[in-house]
Amino acid sequence: MSEHIVPVKVYVGIFLALMVGTAITVLAAFQNFPGALNVIVAMTIAVVKATLVVLYFMHVRYSARLIWVIVASALFWMAILFALTFSDYWTRGWT
Amino acid sequence: MEEFTPPVPSKINYINAQYGLKSWLLTKDHKRIALLYLGSITFFFFIGGIYAMLIRLELLTPQGDLLQSTTYNKVFTQHGIIMVFFFLIPSIPATLGNFLVPMMIGAKDLAFPRINLLSWYIYMLGGLITIYALLAGGVDTGWTFYTPFSTTFSNSYVVAAGLGIFINGFSSILTGLNFIVTIHTMRAPGMTWFRLPLFIWSHYATSLVMILGTPVIAITVLLVAFERVAHIGIFDPAVGGDPVLFQHLFWFYSHPAVYIMILPSMGVVSELIANFSRKNIFGYSFVAFSSLAIAVFGFLVWGHHLFVSGQSIYAGMIFSFLSFAVAVPSAIKVFNWTATLYKGSISFDTPMLYALGFIGLFTIGGMTGLFLATLGVDVHVTDTYFIVAHFHYIMVGGAIFGYLGGLHYWWPKISGRMYPDGWGRFSALLIFAGFNLTFFPQFVAGYLGMPRRYHAYPPEFQVFNVLSTAGASILAVGYLIPAIYLVWSMRYGKVAPGNPWNLPGLEWRTQSPPPTENFDYTPVVTWEAYEFAPPEETEVVGRFRDEVPEKV
Amino acid sequence: MAESYVEHEVGHPALQHHFANLEQQREAGTLGMWVFLVTEIMFFGGMFLAYTLYRSKYPEAFAIASNHLDIKLGAINTAVLIFSSFTMAMAVYSTQIGKRRAQIISLVATIILGLAFLGIKAVEYYQKYEDHLIPGSLIPGNPFNPDPHAMHLTQGVLMQHVQMFYWIYFAMTGMHALHMIIGVGLLSFLLYFSVKGRYSPEYHNPVEVIGLYWHFVDIVWIFLFPLLYLLGRHTGGH
Numbered sequence: 001m002s003e004h005i006v007p008v009k010v011y012v013g014i015f016l017a018l019m020v021g022t023a024i025t026v027l028a029a030f031q032n033f034p035g036a037l038n039v040i041v042a043m044t045i046a047v048v049k050a051t052l053v054v055l056y057f058m059h060v061r062y063s064a065r066l067i068w069v070i071v072a073s074a075l076f077w078m079a080i081l082f083a084l085t086f087s088d089y090w091t092r093g094w095t
Numbered sequence: 096m097e098e099f100t101p102p103v104p105s106k107i108n109y110i111n112a113q114y115g116l117k118s119w120l121l122t123k124d125h126k127r128i129a130l131l132y133l134g135s136i137t138f139f140f141f142i143g144g145i146y147a148m149l150i151r152l153e154l155l156t157p158q159g160d161l162l163q164s165t166t167y168n169k170v171f172t173q174h175g176i177i178m179v180f181f182f183l184i185p186s187i188p189a190t191l192g193n194f195l196v197p198m199m200i201g202a203k204d205l206a207f208p209r210i211n212l213l214s215w216y217i218y219m220l221g222g223l224i225t226i227y228a229l230l231a232g233g234v235d236t237g238w239t240f241y242t243p244f245s246t247t248f249s250n251s252y253v254v255a256a257g258l259g260i261f262i263n264g265f266s267s268i269l270t271g272l273n274f275i276v277t278i279h280t281m282r283a284p285g286m287t288w289f290r291l292p293l294f295i296w297s298h299y300a301t302s303l304v305m306i307l308g309t310p311v312i313a314i315t316v317l318l319v320a321f322e323r324v325a326h327i328g329i330f331d332p333a334v335g336g337d338p339v340l341f342q343h344l345f346w347f348y349s350h351p352a353v354y355i356m357i358l359p360s361m362g363v364v365s366e367l368i369a370n371f372s373r374k375n376i377f378g379y380s381f382v383a384f385s386s387l388a389i390a391v392f393g394f395l396v397w398g399h400h401l402f403v404s405g406q407s408i409y410a411g412m413i414f415s416f417l418s419f420a421v422a423v424p425s426a427i428k429v430f431n432w433t434a435t436l437y438k439g440s441i442s443f444d445t446p447m448l449y450a451l452g453f454i455g456l457f458t459i460g461g462m463t464g465l466f467l468a469t470l471g472v473d474v475h476v477t478d479t480y481f482i483v484a485h486f487h488y489i490m491v492g493g494a495i496f497g498y499l500g501g502l503h504y505w506w507p508k509i510s511g512r513m514y515p516d517g518w519g520r521f522s523a524l525l526i527f528a529g530f531n532l533t534f535f536p537q538f539v540a541g542y543l544g545m546p547r548r549y550h551a552y553p554p555e556f557q558v559f560n561v562l563s564t565a566g567a568s569i570l571a572v573g574y575l576i577p578a579i580y581l582v583w584s585m586r587y588g589k590v591a592p593g594n595p596w597n598l599p600g601l602e603w604r605t606q607s608p609p610p611t612e613n614f615d616y617t618p619v620v621t622w623e624a625y626e627f628a629p630p631e632e633t634e635v636v637g638r639f640r641d642e643v644p645e646k647v
Numbered sequence: 648m649a650e651s652y653v654e655h656e657v658g659h660p661a662l663q664h665h666f667a668n669l670e671q672q673r674e675a676g677t678l679g680m681w682v683f684l685v686t687e688i689m690f691f692g693g694m695f696l697a698y699t700l701y702r703s704k705y706p707e708a709f710a711i712a713s714n715h716l717d718i719k720l721g722a723i724n725t726a727v728l729i730f731s732s733f734t735m736a737m738a739v740y741s742t743q744i745g746k747r748r749a750q751i752i753s754l755v756a757t758i759i760l761g762l763a764f765l766g767i768k769a770v771e772y773y774q775k776y777e778d779h780l781i782p783g784s785l786i787p788g789n790p791f792n793p794d795p796h797a798m799h800l801t802q803g804v805l806m807q808h809v810q811m812f813y814w815i816y817f818a819m820t821g822m823h824a825l826h827m828i829i830g831v832g833l834l835s836f837l838l839y840f841s842v843k844g845r846y847s848p849e850y851h852n853p854v855e856v857i858g859l860y861w862h863f864v865d866i867v868w869i870f871l872f873p874l875l876y877l878l879g880r881h882t883g884g885h
Contacts, residue, residue, distance in 0.1 A: 011737060025872075042873040053862050087398075088410040091407035091408075281666075327782045334807040
């Protein structure tokens, strides 16, 4: 069995990091940042949290390259869906 | 073909291993599930075919005399829904793919046999709900379900049909998932990626499209159904919704869905061309990777269905360019097949006739696709019969030719019997002739401006429609003949040897029909794909062709 | 060559007939779940696309509608779900090292936390029902008809765009809740067999695979929480 057993310490650390991330994102939401910064901060924190879950809770950090490819391809196809749809909307004469 | 004594008649195979209806309905054997699918998609094919005949009969004359306009709307809608979602999408993957993917890679079954059976039940449930929608009153939105017509104005059974398609989508997802996992984890020892038959590569690419695209159509039709029931407004411009969003979501799946139909067919044709030329395929890795390239590029082009939706010239240019790009991997395949034929020892068996027909018809379908990717031409022919002809060249001339070719080619393996070769060749030629007579005139009519989806048309288009209806009648006879003789051959056909075509592929190295676990031993692969022995050794290979692979 | 020959290993009762060994079976199971999660990502992707489009079209209406959601319950639920992800990870861990008691306790904790999440969600839904915020005529007899004053609707913002937010809110959280319900069902199945002692360090693929699913559902919520509850708070939230 080639499986990697992640130590409990790591799980606890990730759990605490996720809780802290949740607290920060709630607090940040009430600050009036300039421009689109509120969105950027909220989404950055969400992406970091999701990445921690994927890498440690879902063991991707210790998984075969194939799993990395699968995760990456899902994100890539989401990017296609968004990018090409908005390539239409952003250039339309009407909205 | 040489005569060989059939395998010992008492030999147990997957068909006679168990008896009784229950043994079929609860089977986890991928080969039996393939046959369940074969029966059900044939049923749906003939339902869709009846609608096609009604369309052609109505269009025989310019007046709307046979069907009323509302009935006609339902007839072409239902033809589309049945053929696309319940025949073409599952056609090759669920039957030939189900049967052959494990056999070709030397596995005993797909990775998840229970999920495989589940996918068939899901398919049947989706099919039954759709049939309910047809019987209860039909659907008249066109197979594309464009909003806000489908959500607000149509007085037909949109929710039931949408639900049927939603459910059916899961069957497609589960099939794709099963194939991907099986190909990754269950290859026999020695079966490296570049020893895989091209049929496997194309099914891998198809599965990618299935798992990445189908969920999007699932959520889309679900939203349409909710919109219709509860009038919430997600796609309804009257309450702030955007119908163009529906078109984006719909075509994000439905354009790649064309590649779900054509890629497996290309895989079949790669097999047929190499094996009936008795030559290694020209440019194996190019053909293999072009399948993946089609699967990826196929997701980038859907915007060409929105050229006339008020899309900007910039977005139009992007999608136009990307649509041209998808022609490159398709052309690579056509060139490689042609190069494979060169100096091959070609035999014109029935499957090969279908394969050669495929190359010609797919080329016409693909080239006219380039016309449509060109912005200006597209505006001229949008919503005309040119479009109808184009996609039928791909879906019938491409997908169905590959399907029928593959079905004949592997029929001895599936059923253990040979089909009658004379009838086979005759019907292949009949289908080819009938197909061209049906759809070629539609290119002309469409280019001259005949719009699609009307039950009446100006009299000057009648000549094309008469030709088309005549062709459709020939086509119908052409489809009926194989349906009859294939059933006939299951009982009366000549008993097929394990390797009737004398080929190196793994699926031919076991008895026909195969045993439940496909091989008596786990095969160990020591040869490349399409590795034909030099002529002097062919004889020797042939002698052992009924043998299971020897333990190396 | 004879040594490279792979035959079906006889032995472990959980080994299915068509796999050569448990390692292959485990690999297939894990890969299958990952491929399935890809389809899930695309499934939610369609709704995320709709959210992004309409939020960019109607930012004020979305901010107003979002500010009416209960941020406290949303934040508590986020914490509950993250905690359940942690207990799920512990369930996998304790199975891997063969501690049955810890495994059962972790599974029970995960189920309880999942149910707690659903309970809090139900409370939120009920509040929306009372405020007539269920979009369209989804609930017969209680159409979308909130009090504009209570919503703090500003000039020029249309109620139908607020309704669009609520439809996306219900579609996405509803779909997420459905996944939670399925997840709780799968966990109960795990718990049943875990009590029966089926899972061991050699064979624990079901625990692992259902764990992946559970974490995925958690990730969806990690995105839903800021998108639905937080964006727009700074524009005069209360």
